[in-house]
Amino acid sequence: WIGILVLYAVHKGQFNCPGGGLLHSYLLGLLLLLASIICALSALVYVSMQGTISNPGPRKSLPKILYTRLLLYFPEFVWAVVGAVWVSDNSVQCEKTVINGIIGTVIASWIIIVFTIIGVVIVFDPLGGKKTFYLPDGVSRNLESSQSGQLLYNVKSSATRVWEKRIRLLCCCIVQDDDHRVAFTSIAELFRNYFSDTDLVPSDIAAGLILLHQEQDKMENCPKEPEEVLCHSPSSLVTDDLDVELENAAHFMLFAAAAYGWPYYVYTNPYTALCKLNGDCCRNRPTDSDITGSDRYNFHFGSILKITGLQYRDFIHISFHNKIYEIPFFVALDHKKEAIVVAVRGTLSFEDILTDLSADCEDLTLEEVLENGFVHKGITQAANYIYRKLINDGILNQAFTIAPEYKLVIVGHSLGGGTASILAIMLRNSFPTLRCYAFSPPGGLLSKSLADYTKHFIVSVIVGKDLVARLSMPNMEDLKRRIVRIVANCNRPKYQILLRGCWYEVFGGDPDDFPTELDGRSQDALTQPLLAEESLMVHRSPSYNALEEEPHLNSPPQYPHLYLPGKIIHIVEECSSRRLCSSDIKYMARWSNETIFSSILISPKMITDHMPDVVLKALNSLSQEHGSCLSC
Numbered sequence: 001w002i003g004i005l006v007l008y009a010v011h012k013g014q015f016n017c018p019g020g021g022l023l024h025s026y027l028l029g030l031l032l033l034l035a036s037i038i039c040a041l042s043a044l045v046y047v048s049m050q051g052t053i054s055n056p057g058p059r060k061s062l063p064k065i066l067y068t069r070l071l072l073y074f075p076e077f078v079w080a081v082v083g084a085v086w087v088s089d090n091s092v093q094c095e096k097t098v099i100n101g102i103i104g105t106v107i108a109s110w111i112i113i114v115f116t117i118i119g120v121v122i123v124f125d126p127l128g129g130k131k132t133f134y135l136p137d138g139v140s141r142n143l144e145s146s147q148s149g150q151l152l153y154n155v156k157s158s159a160t161r162v163w164e165k166r167i168r169l170l171c172c173c174i175v176q177d178d179d180h181r182v183a184f185t186s187i188a189e190l191f192r193n194y195f196s197d198t199d200l201v202p203s204d205i206a207a208g209l210i211l212l213h214q215e216q217d218k219m220e221n222c223p224k225e226p227e228e229v230l231c232h233s234p235s236s237l238v239t240d241d242l243d244v245e246l247e248n249a250a251h252f253m254l255f256a257a258a259a260y261g262w263p264y265y266v267y268t269n270p271y272t273a274l275c276k277l278n279g280d281c282c283r284n285r286p287t288d289s290d291i292t293g294s295d296r297y298n299f300h301f302g303s304i305l306k307i308t309g310l311q312y313r314d315f316i317h318i319s320f321h322n323k324i325y326e327i328p329f330f331v332a333l334d335h336k337k338e339a340i341v342v343a344v345r346g347t348l349s350f351e352d353i354l355t356d357l358s359a360d361c362e363d364l365t366l367e368e369v370l371e372n373g374f375v376h377k378g379i380t381q382a383a384n385y386i387y388r389k390l391i392n393d394g395i396l397n398q399a400f401t402i403a404p405e406y407k408l409v410i411v412g413h414s415l416g417g418g419t420a421s422i423l424a425i426m427l428r429n430s431f432p433t434l435r436c437y438a439f440s441p442p443g444g445l446l447s448k449s450l451a452d453y454t455k456h457f458i459v460s461v462i463v464g465k466d467l468v469a470r471l472s473m474p475n476m477e478d479l480k481r482r483i484v485r486i487v488a489n490c491n492r493p494k495y496q497i498l499l500r501g502c503w504y505e506v507f508g509g510d511p512d513d514f515p516t517e518l519d520g521r522s523q524d525a526l527t528q529p530l531l532a533e534e535s536l537m538v539h540r541s542p543s544y545n546a547l548e549e550e551p552h553l554n555s556p557p558q559y560p561h562l563y564l565p566g567k568i569i570h571i572v573e574e575c576s577s578r579r580l581c582s583s584d585i586k587y588m589a590r591w592s593n594e595t596i597f598s599s600i601l602i603s604p605k606m607i608t609d610h611m612p613d614v615v616l617k618a619l620n621s622l623s624q625e626h627g628s629c630l631s632c
Contacts, residue, residue, distance in 0.1 A: 001034040003108075007101045017094040022086050023102055026079075030105065033072070033079055040069040049495050053204055054488040073116075080109040123202075126162050127155075159196055163188035171350050179324050180354070183378070187357045194473075198480060200487070207494050208483030210501030213602035214511035215486065245569060246589055249461050250619035251337060252437045256413040257612045258307035259330065259345035261300035261320070265307060268613050277302045291318045304330065316340075316399045319389065324351045325358075325381040327419060331395055333402065339409040340399045344386065344423070346414030346612070355382055356415055359444060359473060361560060366425065373447030374560055375422055379415065383422035390427075410436045413612045414468060417441035421458055421565035425450065428457060436566065437461065440610050443597055444472030444562040451563040451594060458566025462592075463618050464573065464609035465601040472562055479600045505604055563594040570596065571618045587618045 008027050015024040043065045050058035083106040087099070167184050174180070200208075257264055266273040277299050291301070300320055305312070316331040328345040347356055358378030390396045400406070408431045412420035417438035422445070424436035436458040446454065462469045490497065500512055570592035573585050600606075608614055 001031065001038060004031055004034065004105055007105070011095070011098045011101070014095050014098055019086075019089060019091050020094045020098075022089075023094065023098070026083050026086055026102070027105075029079060030083070030109070033075055037069070037072050037076065040065060040072060044069065049493055051493065052491055053207065053494050073113075076109070077113060080106065080113060083109065127159055156192065156196075159192040160185070160188045163191045171354070174350050183324055183354045183358050186360055186377075187354065190357065190359055190473075194476065194480070198484065200484070203494060203498065204487055205483060207490075207497040207501070208487040209602050210497055210505070211486045211490060212482060214501070214504060216602055218511045242569065242589060242591060245459050246619065246622050248337070248435075249437050249439070249459065249569065250616075250623040252341065252409060252411045253413070253439055253461075253612075253616045253619050254308055255332070255334070255341050255343040256346075256411045256416060256437070256439050257616055258304045259328065259343040259412065259416060260348060260612065261328075261345075262303040263348060264612060265303035273303075276306065292321050308332070310334075316402070317389075317393075317395045322349055322351055324354045325378060326385045327352060327355065327382050327415065329386055329389075329416075331390070331399055333399070333406065334409070337409070338403075338406050340396070340403060340406045342386075342390065342408070342410045342420070342423070344410070344412035344416035344419045346412065346416040352415055355379065356442070361562070364422070364425065364450065366429075373450035374562060375447070375450065376418065376442065376445050376562065379418040379442070379445065380422050382415070382419045383426060386419065386423055387426050408434045410434065411439070412441075413439040413615065414441070414610065417460070418445050418565075421445060421454065421460075424458055425454060435459075438565055439612070439615050440466050440469055441564060442468050442472075443470045443475065443564055446563055446565050447560065448563060451565060454566045460564050460566050460568045461571065461615065461619070462564070462568060462597070463571045463615050465603040465606045466609040467600065467606040468610045469564060470597045470600045474561055475598065475600050564597060568592045568594065568597075571622065585621075587621050589622055 004027060008031065015021065044062070047059055047062050047065060083102070087103050087106055164184050167187055168176075171180070171184075262273075262277060265277070269276075301318060304310075304315075304318070310332055314333045314335070316333065318330040320328045322328055330343055332341050332343070333339075334341045345352075347353060355378040358376075358381075360377040361374040362377045362380060364373060364375045364380060396408070408427070410420040410424045410427070412418070418441040420436055421438045421441055424434055427434055434457055436454075438458060438460045440462060441460055445451075460469075503509070504511065568591065569589055571587050571589045574588045603609075
């Protein structure tokens with residue numbers, strides 16, 4: 001609006017040319033139209049700032065203003081069309097500067113319209129008021145009529161179709177087959193189950209995460225009890241065992257990182273990687289029988305060679321084939337550790353994300369294991385694919401024919417770590433000396449019985465507040481419940497929470513003490529949801545069936561508790577810095593148990609702590625520190 005006003009004021013006397021009257025009218029009309037839109041938007045912003053997240057009363061006039069803004073889209077669109085027609089009219093013979101200014105105005109108008117439409121499409125919830133009719137699966141038996149049952153079924157089906165369309169749209173660039181369609185439906189049902197009982201928008205969730213992070217930091221700043229400190233004092237035998245495993249983990253993490261191929265190598269060497277890979281693109285090319293999948297210009301294999309330091313002759317098999325439930329891996333001889341290494345790649349494509357999100361549970365049938373358990377469905381299917389390749393195609397037989405005295409080691413990071421763990425369980429009976437190193441595996445992987453069984457041959461390595469290592473459906477349900485409670489109980493407007501939260505995340509400082517409705521309530525009252533909380537949860541939500549119980553006891557039955565595999569090494573910063581750009585970080589490592597990862601922690605580093613380069617850096621730091629201590 002200011003730009004058009006300046007254009008009009010500067011060129012006010014230059015519209016006497018042929019066709020200039022039309023452009024003059026266009027600019028005046030656009031100024032009036034934009035002024036009306038700005039007034040409507042200002043009113044929207046002002047009214048939106050009133051009240052709190054759970055108290056929409058002061059915002060009751062918002063729908064009227066929103067519809068007013070919606071009506072203004074029609075003259076805005078018509079005026080943009082008229083402006084485009086006038087500017088393209090050859091009979092207009094005004095000064096070139098004026099014409100160019102008007103063209104810029106028309107282009108800007110169309111850009112604003114297009115981005116507004118895209119924003120509405122992204123934010124708009126097609127389910128709308130249908131959410132209020134939603135009832136969870138467990139209470140469908142209480143429906144009094146077949147009509148109500150049909151309504152419930154229709155609402156659930158609509159929600160599933162909406163999520164399925166969103167997923168298909170995100171994955172529009174990949175070839176879709178029957179496996180994809182089954183995965184889309186399964187993932188859509190997962191999202192429908194998770195989001196159907198809440199009335200939260202993305203900015204509510206952002207505000208909740210900010211409040212949770214500050215509350216969490218306040219708890220961490222509290223002095224620990226003496227017993228809590230003493231329980232982390234390990235014996236010398238445990239320390240020696242930890243040092244050995246850290247040294248092995250630092251070595252094998254190179255293989256897990258190398259499985260990512262050229263994206264990881266370029267990410268960690270942004271200035272020199274392409275030049276180095278370009279020089280090797282025509283050398284060390286394996287024969288077609290050794291490699292499957294696409295590796296144009298030999299970039300993937302060249303990166304693996306440079307990261308691991310191995311020679312071409314050390315590789316038995318390399319697969320870059322990637323589909324849903326079928327992930328890349330390679331088999332190589334590690335002469336330093338006298339091991340045959342199977343390295344499985346982590347998440348790097350849309351197909352891998354679909355494998356991650358296929359989070360239903362299925363039984364894992366094993367011989368000679370007393371109690372079988374549940375496993376993550378998508379990751380188990382990926383492990384089955386690699387198992388068939390290793391056994392049926394004779395890849396492991398070929399490897400042990402070359403090096404019969406070597407032991408088998410399976411490694412992977414993230415999705416690769418979860419797949420490596422389940423693959424190790426499958427191969428355990430055939431290879432009793434097998435070892436597995438799972439770096440940052442997903443938390444919802446194995447049932448308790450299988451997790452305990454794997455403690456003899458699997459080591460999981462987790463850094464800091466890694467989000468993925470804490471991801472499971474019960475943990476996500478717990479996070480949703482915590483967000484709803486803290487958001488509903490905060491008496492500050494959302495914009496204040498977001499502004500102060502952004503300042504806290506970027507510049508630090510002391511966590512804010514936001515006043516809440518919890519202040520002054522009795523202990524008995526704290527076990528019941530507030531009216532504000534119930535307003536953010538759709539009727540009869542499963543999240544509030546038993547608030548007085550432990551958070552995880554009321555998790556959905558279709559998503560039982562799953563845990564991290566094996567023994568767990570937890571690496572944390574000695575002098576914890578919340579800021580992302582901190583240098584000279586010192587790490588410490590300790591044995592941990594799965595209960596430490598039973599809740600999602602909010603932190604600026606919850607994503608970066610999962611990255612393979614951060615895991616490798618932490619392991620190398622601890623390994624070098626141990627080496628320097630030995631030399632002293």
